[in-house]
Amino acid sequence: MSNGPQRLSLRHPGGTTTVFVGRGVVEASRPSFTKWLTDRLVFLVSSPRVLELHGDAIQELLAPAETVVTLTAPEGEEAKSLEVAGRLWAEMLESGGKRDSRLVAFGGGSIGDLGGFLAGCFLRGIEYLQLPTTLLAQVDASLGGKTAVDHGATKNSIGLFHHPALVLSEIAFLSTLPKGELRAALAEVVKMALLLDPLLLEWVERDLDKLLAGDPAALEPVVVASAKAKMRVVERDPEEGDQRRLLNFGHTLGHALEVALGYGDLRHGEAVAYGMLFALRLAERRGLEKPVAERLRRLLARFDLPALPPVDPDELMEIMGRDKKAKRGGLVWVLPVAAGEGRMVPDIEPEEVRRELEDFLRDPLPTAS
Numbered sequence: 065m066s067n068g069p070q071r072l073s074l075r076h077p078g079g080t081t082t083v084f085v086g087r088g089v090v091e092a093s094r095p096s097f098t099k100w101l102t103d104r105l106v107f108l109v110s111s112p113r114v115l116e117l118h119g120d121a122i123q124e125l126l127a128p129a130e131t132v133v134t135l136t137a138p139e140g141e142e143a144k145s146l147e148v149a150g151r152l153w154a155e156m157l158e159s160g161g162k163r164d165s166r167l168v169a170f171g172g173g174s175i176g177d178l179g180g181f182l183a184g185c186f187l188r189g190i191e192y193l194q195l196p197t198t199l200l201a202q203v204d205a206s207l208g209g210k211t212a213v214d215h216g217a218t219k220n221s222i223g224l225f226h227h228p229a230l231v232l233s234e235i236a237f238l239s240t241l242p243k244g245e246l247r248a249a250l251a252e253v254v255k256m257a258l259l260l261d262p263l264l265l266e267w268v269e270r271d272l273d274k275l276l277a278g279d280p281a282a283l284e285p286v287v288v289a290s291a292k293a294k295m296r297v298v299e300r301d302p303e304e305g306d307q308r309r310l311l312n313f314g315h316t317l318g319h320a321l322e323v324a325l326g327y328g329d330l331r332h333g334e335a336v337a338y339g340m341l342f343a344l345r346l347a348e349r350r351g352l353e354k355p356v357a358e359r360l361r362r363l364l365a366r367f368d369l370p371a372l373p374p375v376d377p378d379e380l381m382e383i384m385g386r387d388k389k390a391k392r393g394g395l396v397w398v399l400p401v402a403a404g405e406g407r408m409v410p411d412i413e414p415e416e417v418r419r420e421l422e423d424f425l426r427d428p429l430p431t432a433s
């Protein structure tokens with residue numbers, strides 16, 4: 065269990081990212097932060113809501129900068145477009161941005177992905193810092209250097225690897241998150257726990273009610289352990305080979321559900337929760353022990369997921385077939401083998417998937433018992 069803010073290091077091909085995570089990070093990271101931005105021109109990329117809710121908390125931290133230029137992007141996924149990026153690059157050039165300028169991405173994963181992309185391309189790359197304010201961004205999106213914007217309907221299609229110099233994950237920022245956002249992000253925590261960290265899985269099972277309620281004392285050790293789990297995967301596999309693709313557990317069907325339902329009815333994490341429930345069926349057919357599958361189903365039943373709207377299995381099959389992560393020769397599924405261990409399974413026949421899917425869609429929600 066962690067107590068108070070932790071200072072961690074993530075090693076990657078371009079160097080080292082220092083990661084502060086926990087309660088009281090804003091204070092604990094002050095010396096590193098100050099050193100990084102003193103006398104620099106700093107671009108603060110954020111959204112109106114985050115600035116209104118938490119802007120004051122970081123104003124003082126930014127004070128040692130020579131100048132702070134605030135760049136505002138729209139809320140949520142709308143931030144991730146070439147149009148927004150183009151507008152903000154123009155503002156950066158007009159304000160005299162140089163190679164030694166700094167950028168701070170302050171917001172959820174959308175702002176983080178946009179900010180990293182802005183920093184990665186601006187004058188062929190400037191240093192940036194991730195200040196994630198959502199649970200998803202703290203446990204996942206801010207770590208690993210993946211940056212991107214969307215192009216047309218294709219998510220994350222234009223981007224690059226560009227690691228932040230610093231990540232500051234302050235648990236206090238999560239206090240204003242809508243409960244639905246917390247729940248969706250906790251589904252991704254369950255994903256990492258099941259595949260990578262059996263102890264984390266136990267904590268989530270024990271404290272789920274407190275976590276769903278946003279209790280900071282319960283969130284702190286879970287955010288720290290999840291961030292560590294993600295960092296271990298990134299260090300083993302910085303450029304997203306097979307190791308990192310393990311984190312796609314639940315995402316094959318999850319993405320297809322999001323596309324079929326139009327990104328409106330379900331949050332990403334909720335779609336992933338359904339995706340995990342489905343993948344469990346394929347996993348059980350390949351030897352995953354029933355008690356492990358039941359354990360995950362019981363846990364996800366406590367999430368009180370919104371009902372799945374009617375959706376056509378053929379459409380889902382078609383969408384999964386054109387997934388950008390599909391390898392030639394068919395889809396690769398990530399399936400749990402045991403609690404704490406997952407595997408890529410390349411050779412599942414589409415007929416089997418189609419059959420299971422039809423069955424699954426008849427009664428997708430587990431019942432809590």
Ligand SMILES: NC(=O)c1ccc[n+]([C@@H]2O[C@H](COP(=O)([O-])OP(=O)(O)OC[C@H]3O[C@@H](n4cnc5c(N)ncnc54)[C@H](O)[C@@H]3O)[C@@H](O)[C@H]2O)c1
Pocket residue numbers: 111113114117139140141144171172173174175177197198199200201204205206207208209210211220237238239240241242245
């Ligand atoms: N780069 C990666 O490795 C990676 C990994 C996972 C996800 N992602 C990306 O992350 C994005 C999703 O991120 P997200 O789930 O953080 O959502 P988000 O960034 O879209 O934020 C959701 C909403 O919450 C608001 N918000 C942010 N912080 C808040 C706070 N503290 N209190 C109240 N409201 C707050 C935002 O303004 C926004 O309106 C997707 O675009 C996804 O592709 C990237």
Ligand SMILES: [Zn+2]
Pocket residue numbers: 252315332336
């Ligand atoms: Zn995800």
